[in-house]
Amino acid sequence: MSTVLVFLEAKSGSPSRISLEALAAGAALATATGAQLAAAMVGPAAALDSLGTLAAAISIEHPLLDRYTADGYTAACAQLVARLQPDFVLFPHTYQVRDFAPRLATRLGRVLISDVTAFSLAGSTVTFTRQLFQGKLNGHYHSAAPAPCLVSIQAGAFHAAEPAPTSVPVESFAPTLESSAIRTQPGEPFRAASQTVDLSSAPLIVSVGRGIKDEANITLVQELAQALGAELAASRPICDAGWLPMERQVGSSGQTVAPKLYLAVGISGAIQHLVGMKGSQCVVAINKDENAPIFEIADYGIVGDLFEVVPALTAAIRKAKG
Amino acid sequence: MKIIVAIKQVPERDARIRIDSSGRWIALDDIEFRMNESDAYALEEALLLKEAHGGEVIVLSAGPERVGQTIREALAKGADRGIHIASDSLASLDALGVARLMAAAIADEHPDLILTGLQSDDLGLGQTGVILAELLGIPHSSLILKIEKIESGLRLLRELEDGWFQHITLPTPALLTIQSGNTKLRYATLMGIKKAKTKELRTVDAASLGTGSQPSLLLDSVALPSRQKTTQMLPGSPAEAAAALVAKLQQEVRVL
Numbered sequence: 001m002s003t004v005l006v007f008l009e010a011k012s013g014s015p016s017r018i019s020l021e022a023l024a025a026g027a028a029l030a031t032a033t034g035a036q037l038a039a040a041m042v043g044p045a046a047a048l049d050s051l052g053t054l055a056a057a058i059s060i061e062h063p064l065l066d067r068y069t070a071d072g073y074t075a076a077c078a079q080l081v082a083r084l085q086p087d088f089v090l091f092p093h094t095y096q097v098r099d100f101a102p103r104l105a106t107r108l109g110r111v112l113i114s115d116v117t118a119f120s121l122a123g124s125t126v127t128f129t130r131q132l133f134q135g136k137l138n139g140h141y142h143s144a145a146p147a148p149c150l151v152s153i154q155a156g157a158f159h160a161a162e163p164a165p166t167s168v169p170v171e172s173f174a175p176t177l178e179s180s181a182i183r184t185q186p187g188e189p190f191r192a193a194s195q196t197v198d199l200s201s202a203p204l205i206v207s208v209g210r211g212i213k214d215e216a217n218i219t220l221v222q223e224l225a226q227a228l229g230a231e232l233a234a235s236r237p238i239c240d241a242g243w244l245p246m247e248r249q250v251g252s253s254g255q256t257v258a259p260k261l262y263l264a265v266g267i268s269g270a271i272q273h274l275v276g277m278k279g280s281q282c283v284v285a286i287n288k289d290e291n292a293p294i295f296e297i298a299d300y301g302i303v304g305d306l307f308e309v310v311p312a313l314t315a316a317i318r319k320a321k322g
Numbered sequence: 323m324k325i326i327v328a329i330k331q332v333p334e335r336d337a338r339i340r341i342d343s344s345g346r347w348i349a350l351d352d353i354e355f356r357m358n359e360s361d362a363y364a365l366e367e368a369l370l371l372k373e374a375h376g377g378e379v380i381v382l383s384a385g386p387e388r389v390g391q392t393i394r395e396a397l398a399k400g401a402d403r404g405i406h407i408a409s410d411s412l413a414s415l416d417a418l419g420v421a422r423l424m425a426a427a428i429a430d431e432h433p434d435l436i437l438t439g440l441q442s443d444d445l446g447l448g449q450t451g452v453i454l455a456e457l458l459g460i461p462h463s464s465l466i467l468k469i470e471k472i473e474s475g476l477r478l479l480r481e482l483e484d485g486w487f488q489h490i491t492l493p494t495p496a497l498l499t500i501q502s503g504n505t506k507l508r509y510a511t512l513m514g515i516k517k518a519k520t521k522e523l524r525t526v527d528a529a530s531l532g533t534g535s536q537p538s539l540l541l542d543s544v545a546l547p548s549r550q551k552t553t554q555m556l557p558g559s560p561a562e563a564a565a566a567l568v569a570k571l572q573q574e575v576r577v578l
Contacts, residue, residue: 070452070462095483099464102417102449106456111416111539114447117576127542133444136339137348138545145538156576183461187489189482201359201502204577228578261577282575284567285553298553300570302563312564320568320578 002147003055004030005086007077008041008048009094015041015051017322018092020160022153023051025119026090027161032121035087040080042073045170050163056084057170064177070100071182076175077104083173086148088126093152105150112150113141117157130154197231197247199255204230204263207250207277208238211266211287211306215243220310221265227317233257235273251276266306269294286310323377323471323494325368326428327401328438328451329361331385331392345543347413357392360439364500366507367469368437369400375471378402380431384423386410390523397518398510404521409528415537421453422533427526435476436497440465448499455497462497463490467504 006026008019015023023039030037036055041048045059060080065072077100081089091097093115105112117138118129125142128151132139143149199205206225212218218238225232232248239249250257251273258279265286267273270293277283278297285298286309295301302309334354342349357365368379381396383389384407393404407427412420428436436455441448448464455462467487468479475493481501482488510518556566571578 070464074456095465095481098448099452102452103456103462105449106418106421106453109538111418111453111537112449113539114449130446131547132446132544133333133339133348136547137341138547139445140542140545142540142542143538144536144540154576156572156578159573184463184490184492187491189486189488191486198502261571261575282577284571295553299575300567301553301555302567303555304560304563308560309563312560313567316561316564316568317571317578320572 002033002035002087003038003084004033004035004088004090005038005040005081005084005148006090007097008039009092009096010041010043010047013043014047016092016094017160018094018153018155021155021158022090022092024160025116025153025158026088028158029088029090029119029126032119033087033126038084038086040173042076045172048170049166051166052161052164053167055168057166057168058173059170060173060175062175062177064179064182065175067186068096069182069184069186070103071184072177073100074103074107075177075181078107079175080173081108081148089148089150091150091152093154097152101150101152108148108150110143110145110148110150112152113143114152115154116151117154119151197245199231199233199248199250199257202231202257203260204228205233205250205257205259205261205277205280206230206263206265207233207235207267208244208265209235209267209273210237211268212238212243213266215241217307218243220307220314224263224265224310224314224317227314227321228261228263230261230263235267235270264294264298265310267294268292269297286313323371323375323435324380324431324433325371325377325435325437326380326382326431326433327361327365327368327396328382328424328436328454329365329392329396330358330439330442330444331355331383331389332358332442332444339546341544341546346541347544355388355392357395358439358442358444360441360500360502362439362507363502363505364437364439364498365396365399365401366505367466367500368435369508370505371435371469371471372400377434380405380433382424382428383407384409384420384427384528385412390525393523394518395510397521397523398514399508400514402521404523406523406525407528407531408525412528413541416539417447417449418453419533419535419537421450421457422535423528423531424450424454425457426531426533432495434494436460436495438497438499440499440501451497451499458495458497460495460497461492462499463492464499465501466498467501469498
């Protein structure tokens with residue numbers, strides 16, 4: 001029986017949410033192709049106890065994998081793939097996977113199909129969809145090489161299943177690794193205060209306008225931006241007032257931005273502002289005036305008091321991010 | 323330090339996306355091309371390293387004749403020479419095929435460092451650099467913001483997710499993929515543009531590199547994503563509207 005193997009990534013000791021989404025993609029692919037589903041993760045067996053129905057759950061353990069390195073993960077994964085001989089190997093499309101999975105694929109003589117949002121089956125051919133031109137176009141790909149086919153799954157593309165006890169005992173897999181083969185020395189991760197602001201390359205922007213009323217209320221949108229992992233921007237009146245620095249201004253006299261998400265809080269949508277952000281892929285507007293022009297270009301709108309909606313949204317995002 | 327910077331020429335970011343008659347790519351007539359953004363930052367890092375430590379910066383790019391313009395632009399900014407892998411059919415290759423061409427084209431160069439952008443603005447695969455490192459048997463690191471030369475090799479600042487960073491040290495030769503936005507890009511000076519015309523630009527025919535192999539990944543077709551720009555209002559109490567928006571951000575916008 002063929003196997004779909006999903007490599008999970010640990011976050012604070014358990015599989016991250018995007019990993020569970022990749023597992024859901026793996027489950028769907030296994031069902032569609034009549035394969036069995038296996039999951040593997042670097043970390044202790046106990047972390048794999050809530051993955052539901054699986055044919056195999058594998059904890060990869062080695063002291064040289066305690067800290068992520070591309071060399072260590074590439075070697076360990078290549079050995080596991082050699083042992084399981086899967087038809088498909090799925091990954092969550094994370095920074096870490098982007099770092100080592102192309103290397104792994106090359107070692108296996110394959111090419112990773114990266115950042116996949118959907119798949120479909122026609123006959124025995126699986127077609128994978130991924131985005132081109134920053135999401136302006138979809139491309140449909142298929143692998144012309146023999147198994148394994150390596151695929152990374154975009155965050156949010158599949159729904160993670162509810163946690164359920166893992167149906168099989170967790171196996172342990174100890175790869176053979178030499179410290180001399182690990183050439184990079186990773187340091188301890190740290191958080192830095194965000195430095196210079198380049199809004200034009202920010203994927204997520206929370207932008208605040210006149211509706212915020214007072215400088216003291218800026219913290220409300222700062223908290224929202226922080227929860228979302230977004231850059232904070234503003235319309236001209238906020239910067240003119242000195243509530244936020246000029247470098248955060250979006251619009252004809254400020255920066256032109258085209259993020260994946262532009263969340264406009266208390267911004268009515270004067271044309272001078274719209275020209276600076278209308279290229280955004282998704283615009284969300286929160287405004288008390290249902291006739292505000294910002295709603296004409298918004299994909300999603302909430303009509304309401306921002307002093308109620310913003311704290312509720314911040315809380316909901318924090319909860320969703322766990 | 324001898325540094326190779328791999329750059330890609332891509333359509334302008336605001337180029338109008340129309341699907342061509344083959345249904346497999348976009349129509350390229352009346353599209354303007356430019357240097358891929360993160361590759362421009364990779365070039366900037368290379369030029370900064372050269373200014374600090376001396377050495378040579380070599381620009382490498384693959385594609386049709388028009389790619390020569392982008393190489394000249396890099397030369398005008400201060401790169402010393404260029405290598406153009408000439409091919410009119412790059413689109414028929416996958417990332418491994420392109421990386422094989424690059425590895426073959428620089429086989430005699432033996433650089434200390436290879437830099438390239440994190441990913442291209444058109445295909446967005448984000449793989450060619452990492453694949454090249456594996457083909458060359460050298461270590462790599464991706465999403466690099468800062469490069470510092472130290473005795474044992476390089477000390478790097480690497481971007482992690484959610485506002486986290488880490489330092490990484492690695493020996494040279496190495497390959498790094500560079501994240502956009504950490505430095506200010508320089509403009510070519512008039513003098514630079516003049517000088518660029520006399521700098522060496524070697525053209526290598528892709529077919530002569532002998533890497534020909536069947537691609538293992540095929541792009542069958544492209545399609546415009548279905549999008550409705552009508553505003554979807556999210557009703558209810560603040561908490562209900564917030565929960566509905568979070569669900570949209572997760573499932574539709576996919577930013578959470």
